[in-house]
Amino acid sequence: MEANGNILFSGVGGQGILLASEITAYSLLAAGFDAKKSEVHGMAQRGGSVTAQLRYGKKVWSPLIEPGCADIQVAFEMMEAVRYLPMLHAGSTVIVNTQRILPPAVATGQTAYPENVLDHLSSRNIRVVPVDAFDLARAVGEVRTANVVMVGALSAFLPVDTAVFAEVIGTRVPERFRDVNLKAFEAGRQAGW
Numbered sequence: 001m002e003a004n005g006n007i008l009f010s011g012v013g014g015q016g017i018l019l020a021s022e023i024t025a026y027s028l029l030a031a032g033f034d035a036k037k038s039e040v041h042g043m044a045q046r047g048g049s050v051t052a053q054l055r056y057g058k059k060v061w062s063p064l065i066e067p068g069c070a071d072i073q074v075a076f077e078m079m080e081a082v083r084y085l086p087m088l089h090a091g092s093t094v095i096v097n098t099q100r101i102l103p104p105a106v107a108t109g110q111t112a113y114p115e116n117v118l119d120h121l122s123s124r125n126i127r128v129v130p131v132d133a134f135d136l137a138r139a140v141g142e143v144r145t146a147n148v149v150m151v152g153a154l155s156a157f158l159p160v161d162t163a164v165f166a167e168v169i170g171t172r173v174p175e176r177f178r179d180v181n182l183k184a185f186e187a188g189r190q191a192g193w
Helices: 017-030 078-083 117-122 133-140 143-155 162-172 175-192
Strands: 005-012 034-040 049-057 070-075 088-097 127-131
Touching (some): 005 017, 017 034, 017 143, 017 162, 070 078, 070 143, 078 117, 088 117, 088 143, 127 143, 127 175, 133 143, 133 175, 143 162, 162 175
Parallel strands (some): 005 070, 070 088, 088 127
Antiparallel strands (some): 005 049
């Protein structure tokens, strides 16, 4: 675990990427790091690509990650992990949700969803951590917590105590959803090991 790092969150609109990056940023801040975050919404409301970039360390001047400099990618959908491969370097870690969300061209039969996405990622000299966030979220009782499952998996790679994440989740998530989100976080953390 590093005292500084660059984290890229990627996925499609509606997956809760912005909340996941917010929980992570506030947890890093609460743990004493400087952290800066930037978001790109794009066509989020139409299922388009969404990214958030987060940098942390003793002092961070900019939230933007240069190509080839992301230490960790948290990919909420498998093809989004591949889309942002140029942002990674040899030795990066990709925490990838194994859920498939079919882009319009695949859903309409114009093209096929690529096979062996995880194998392709693994062949790139990067560490691949597959997480079935959708099934883990369903198991804790709320499929909409898949984003917090991914934060839990990410937490295994960050120098932040789990109690800090729990406190931040308690302040960023509505009270009626706190318990299930804390369960989702713990399920994701176990999957991240």
